[in-house]
Amino acid sequence: MPFISNTDQQQQQMLEAIGLTMDDLFADIPDELKIKNLELERGLTEQELQVRLQALSGKNSTHLTYFLGGGFYDHFIPAAIPALAGRSEFYTAYTPYQPEISQGTLQAIYEFQSMICRLTGMEVSNASMYDGGTAMYEAMMMALRKTRRNKVIIDDSVNPIYRVMIHSYTQNLNIELDETKHSDGRANRDAILEQLDKETGAVILQNPNFFGCIDDFTDIAEAAHEKGALLIMCCYPTSLGILKTPGSMGADIVVGEGQCLGLPLSFGGPYLGVLATTRKLMRKMPGRIAAETTDGEGNRGYVLTLQAREQHIRRDKATSNICSNEALCALQASIYMSLLGKKGLKDIANLCADKASYAFDRLTAVPGVKARWGKNWFYNEFVIDLPTDATDVVSKLIEKGIAAGFPLSRYYEGMDNALLIAVTEKRTKQEISTLADALEAIL
Amino acid sequence: MPFISNTDQQQQQMLEAIGLTMDDLFADIPDELKIKNLELERGLTEQELQVRLQALSGKNSTHLTYFLGGGFYDHFIPAAIPALAGRSEFYTAYTPYQPEISQGTLQAIYEFQSMICRLTGMEVSNASMYDGGTAMYEAMMMALRKTRRNKVIIDDSVNPIYRVMIHSYTQNLNIELDETKHSDGRANRDAILEQLDKETGAVILQNPNFFGCIDDFTDIAEAAHEKGALLIMCCYPTSLGILKTPGSMGADIVVGEGQCLGLPLSFGGPYLGVLATTRKLMRKMPGRIAAETTDGEGNRGYVLTLQAREQHIRRDKATSNICSNEALCALQASIYMSLLGKKGLKDIANLCADKASYAFDRLTAVPGVKARWGKNWFYNEFVIDLPTDATDVVSKLIEKGIAAGFPLSRYYEGMDNALLIAVTEKRTKQEISTLADALEAIL
């Protein structure tokens, strides 16, 4: 079913109209290069596909209770989001280069940018990046372009999944990446301040950080600015329902993963990279941006702007090679933020924090389990130390239908017994108790 | 979450604007009648509802292999149907009384009527009834109104689920309902022809009938017409991809259940009653009807017509009390018929027949199992005789995940061992073999 509308007869009519055969149309391809036989199955009908992929999807467990986070969270998705983002005028549309017939997408982008600004306390935002990690990389490049420096300080409390990405991307570039080692679960202030110098283009921090700990980076922002460096802060958008904004701490660029704003986990993507900054830096911002303007009669409308930064004009001088972004994901996030609104986002942030706090109390009461770094510094994720290898424990709990958390040994040396536990609004008191009991049973 | 948009503050503003209190608005309700306490739960949030109803839906098995038909079939539903019928301009619209802003619904109805006519070989169709059974009842009343008679002959090979409905509806009415007993799985021609007389208003038959057997009622139509009676034929729309049409047999009114045209089984509804007839009878037709017309500038458009027959004008003289019908279900069926088209409907009808034929061969080869009435007369459903009680057998097979069919003893005396088996395009050769093997194992 290749979804071809023309009938054989019409194809014939068209070939006759242009006086060619189908072979003529492919005569420019040397015969010796042409495919002799394609080793693929015959095409499946919808019914066959449904049966096959239903079976395949059934091999993925949907019955786990998730305490697994690490930057990617099992939040509830209101029903109106897929209903609206599923309107074909949104999802079958192209990038809005023709604004008159794309006001839906363009206004939605402008509103997305505005909501991200309101959430993060920043002045401008772009229309989304691929994901939090690539957003962080783009923010770093943006900062280095702006400061014309090549040194970056990044604390290892920043999501390790993003840190390894940044390592990959900077391999061919002349960039010095200095990693500071967290201290007591928080960014290592002393090391950062010590390493900050006139060569430093950017400091990259995260709040809440990978361990779930929260902090105030105002002092680091000030110190960075003093040295002419920029502060890049990675955030967890949901948490900004209650947490101090990066903007108010003095961050120059904010990045983050927007999956938490109404997107399914979807085995890793598509997700939504957030990138917001100040008006001072906006011309260095990569990716698509929508702006408000007017038509000849003064009617308000929206267009893509600053396209001169993009590849289709400056080509090899572009601020980034990003072309498509994650527009539909940004739309989903916009709908999410519109539905929850001021009160809802605050409520949900509070609820996550409360449930995490309860889980913390419940789990640290299990004999042998210890809080790694006190209690009063985390948002909805925290680290516990187990009396034994966390990987083993997690493996045993998976058999009981619980994804108990993320063992930190994967990314942190000497933390074999440490387990990172995330709690969203979806986890019930009962589920938390079940986890605690199961943990107690196997320890 | 009662989906109220006004805030408390707005409610207050509005009350002030009209100079009343909320109590004033309900002062006309005597205090002693007012509800003191409503014994209901507090309202659930979406998230809570999702958890609860997901669990409830999980108590219904979706893993059965269906050989269960009886007029309601497990056909495949193409993905485009819910995607299109799920557009809110369709499903949140009202009955199209204001044609200028309802051309979508109206044209879709007109097209539905046209497709039903093309499928059944009739001249006119209405815009749908509740289901096949109520359509049959309405057709009977229509025939009796037309002929001004009160006797009806119905063969017991007509779906018993509909026959019991007609019994209920005619309880208070002065109608003589004569049931003929099928003969060798087919309508009892001799008995019908014998009972036909000048008092007979309608003969009701079904093709394929409840046992899956197919027939040609041309002779009965002729005989009925000779006596001034009308022939009502109940059909299975999918089968009309290949079977002779009721129109070509001389039927005066065609009814049927349209669930097979792309509607989910949905535990019994919403379904789709089909009702089509001749131009001669169209003014007696109940329910909504769309007609083509033009506007002041000659543009083609569609309106509801013959509304004078309906209750909002003639009230107690209306042709029926039907007000809402199943417009959205008719839309789903229209999309189904448009997607499959001429070739697809033929293909699917052939496929059902082929698979049923294969199943028949496979099952009647099981030792002890016999065909009840030969082979060459059925479409996609047939009756086998088991060596033991069919209810027991079905019950045992359900434990193995197979809904093996419908035991006829529920509606037919002396058919304790008879099992009605339906086979749609979704049943695979493998599933049919599994049924045969399972049957063999337990017999």
Place this chain on the structure above:
Amino acid sequence: MKLVFEKSVQGRVGHEVAPSDVPTSIHLKEEFLRDDDPALPELSELDVVRHYTELSRANFGVDTNFYPLGSCTMKYNPKMAERIAAMPGFSDIHPLLPQLRGGGMLTQGALEVIYDMDIALREICGMAAFTMQPMAGAHGELTGIMMMAAYHRAKGNKKKTILVPDSAHGTNPASAAIAGYTVKVVPSDDEGLMCLEVLKDMVDDETAGLMLTCPNTLGLFNPHVKEICDIIHSVDGLAYYDGANLNAIVGKVRPGDMGFDIVHLNLHKTFATPHGGGGPGAGPVGVCERLVEFLPVSIVVKRDDGTYALEYDRPNSIGYIAPFYGNFGIVLRAYAYILMCGKEGLPRIAENAVLNANYIKEKLKPYFEIAVDKVCKHECVFSASKQNEHDVHGMDIAKGLIDEGYHPPTMYFPLIVKEALMVEPTETESKETIDGFIEAMIRIAKKAEAEPDELTKAPLTTAVGRLDETKAAKELNLADVG
């Protein structure tokens, strides 16, 4: 817009049927087969998608426009209910399954929904039991009247007539007549309500019952409703509550407490199931204790072990009125809605529906004649009589509203009001939306005075102008059969 047939191209296919994995049958006799293939349109999937997407865009819906359609309660349909209805555990269940031995245990979730819905509606309406089977409001009416007839038959009552007020929905007299009764119309008094004295005069031994909408179609709650029921009961008649307007009083007062014996509900009105452009609906019917025995078969019962089952053995039942358990998918959506609203949410529905209606009534009173100038419930009825003076009719106002982006109110109903414009905002609409509508209505009222001719040309913003309904009824082009 082209018809789907006009887009058809010979040989095109929009959905491929799966290939056969069994031998091709030769068992069908030629004589049973059709000569030609059915002349259905031949389109690609893209053709079909564009066609129906285009059609959809020619419609107003609640999601696109405010729909103040009196007596129809076009409220917002929550997306969550659609999500629930699409769960395969609900949508893919064969209705015959619980009729097989052992099959009932595989449909416990669906049976529980029906059972719980019954319990919830009992509490909301003050009735003893409900059937979920009627597939629309009017179908519920017929079911209710059939039970009324069964009651009188069982008691040996000789009853012939059913009383219906002149402001009643058209389905009331139609349902009564179709069930075999003679309909007598009770006139309204000057205040738009049924008059007790007139009613007393009309009630006699032949009175089988009364069908009443309360609040009525003028939006008025009759404070004497209990007395009215008593009068009917005095001749062993039954009081039937048309629940079309329950939205106005849900959570505030219960039909059962008012004295009604039978109640039908339109689930899309009070409980927000989508109207679908004309269905599918659902019309559950509730009855008082002494009528429970007449409910249609089957009913869902809860067994001692906590499981649910279908009960068929009900000798006094009116029998089967639906093939199975009603429009389950619709009942399910309403069930979801009731769970979401809950105890404290239901009265808020009535409060906001009534507040919104009274606000409109007061704001528009200076511009349009009002049928009855009293506190109304969920809807208010204006008359275009003032505008008639300028030769502007209700229909012109309706079409003018379309150009303003609003669905028109219900026109020319109830019949007792001349040129009625029946406005029902529903509780889901906001003050801003309602203010916008009020402003549009005022603009139209002014236009009716200043430029009446302009208004009679409306609508100008739609794909087609006013359509010729006379021509439609005369030519009766009901199908394109190729």
Place this chain on the structure above:
Amino acid sequence: MKLVFEKSVQGRVGHEVAPSDVPTSIHLKEEFLRDDDPALPELSELDVVRHYTELSRANFGVDTNFYPLGSCTMKYNPKMAERIAAMPGFSDIHPLLPQLRGGGMLTQGALEVIYDMDIALREICGMAAFTMQPMAGAHGELTGIMMMAAYHRAKGNKKKTILVPDSAHGTNPASAAIAGYTVKVVPSDDEGLMCLEVLKDMVDDETAGLMLTCPNTLGLFNPHVKEICDIIHSVDGLAYYDGANLNAIVGKVRPGDMGFDIVHLNLHKTFATPHGGGGPGAGPVGVCERLVEFLPVSIVVKRDDGTYALEYDRPNSIGYIAPFYGNFGIVLRAYAYILMCGKEGLPRIAENAVLNANYIKEKLKPYFEIAVDKVCKHECVFSASKQNEHDVHGMDIAKGLIDEGYHPPTMYFPLIVKEALMVEPTETESKETIDGFIEAMIRIAKKAEAEPDELTKAPLTTAVGRLDETKAAKELNLADVG
């Protein structure tokens, strides 16, 4: 249309958060909390639904209009792929799950999709292995160039430059530059193709590789493509295939067989995933055997027991370029599409894409100047130069098409054609649709001669007219922050 913020009403809520079943926490220090609540809009669910429904209706999409947007391949997106992607077994899986011991067995279905897709793309492109991780076409380009760099680094090659034809997509030079290379532009010959002689002159020891789109953005297949690859290989350079135009040749010829070492694909182009108004996309990258070791981590492998696993231990890998396994939801849709098309379907895509393009080219040639008058592949490029004589520009033609109900072609690209109008009909469109477009284009060509002023006023049928982009760029109003 109002902004969502302009519809906000203080205190309104569109989605209620579930009540807490745990004690309220006091563990958060005041100093970490924000002073104000985030100034998000306050709307009801109905408000939100109306707002985004209204926005959607201000858009063209493939489901509403023909979209002959050159080089973007805006083909029909099958609804079945959307159904598959929405299956909870795919959409609700946490990506870290297979990284837990034992968790991989709970994600076998997802891993199998990725593995099978790799195998299918290998066969379709003639490459040795694919990564599904790049999250868009341009991201795939960057990934490809990073592997190129890793290859040269491993071999100790001192390479500095990447060659790109002047007709290339803008992302090619941008990706090369961002990966740290210097870009050199290879000019096209008079026939619109890369000239072997010029290329030979430009290639030297510093040449890291060449990025080529074939057929190129003029829609022309270069018959010497194999020789071109050979020339690049002669200096140990790598040949990079920009798969944006694979649609034209899918099932007919394979990049690997042409001699390319690296290939990226834009899944929405050839494999019909929805464009989403600008993403999400997916840009899998395939490589030849000698580059397999450089693929990003992780890759999915099939173990001897038939189960699937993630492999991370790849010492020469360029590392992590995505957080997990790419845009899985998009890869899944494309996988569904490939399965539905199958062996015999894929070449039919190329055939119909090419036939449709040539048909348009021939029919419009008399009216618009054609960039290169040869048989084209999936797209053809016209120039508005004829119309320029009447002071009508490409942009005017584009806006005129909007009023005719068509999405305009790609404008002003490729850069080597003056006032380019790049038309790509795709294989999913029918002759009737294309004929309609041709007629509209002819009407516009005639209007450009007869009433050029009229055309410069277009579009007249849209909610807004031509928007002031200069003002937008000057004022830079990028957000309403309240």
